[in-house]
Amino acid sequence: MWSAMSTSQEVHNKHQVVQERYRLCGSCGNFCGVSENQVYCIVCGEKLMEECPQCREPIVYPTARFCPVCGRLLVQVQNLP
Ligand SMILES: [Zn+2]
Numbered sequence: 001m002w003s004a005m006s007t008s009q010e011v012h013n014k015h016q017v018v019q020e021r022y023r024l025c026g027s028c029g030n031f032c033g034v035s036e037n038q039v040y041c042i043v044c045g046e047k048l049m050e051e052c053p054q055c056r057e058p059i060v061y062p063t064a065r066f067c068p069v070c071g072r073l074l075v076q077v078q079n080l081p
């Protein structure tokens with residue numbers, strides 16, 4: 001808590017990139033937002049992952065099949081359009 005309002009320092013309105021995080025089904029590629037509180041895939045019943053099992057990178061690209069950081073295969077599905 002600061003006592004005086006600093007007029008010299010402007011509060012920079014940064015572009016707050018709030019990256020949405022997702023839970024991803026490694027079996028069928030289904031995904032949901034982490035705020036949806038889904039633990040298991042509603043399509044196939046597989047447990048959803050919200051981070052890469054190898055490098056713990058959070059899932060921010062729900063359509064990704066591979067982890068962008070370590071390259072681990074995340075989704076096993078082959079029948080993508
Ligand atoms: Zn699934």
Ligand SMILES: [Zn+2]
Nearest residue numbers: 052055067070
């Ligand atoms: Zn990874």
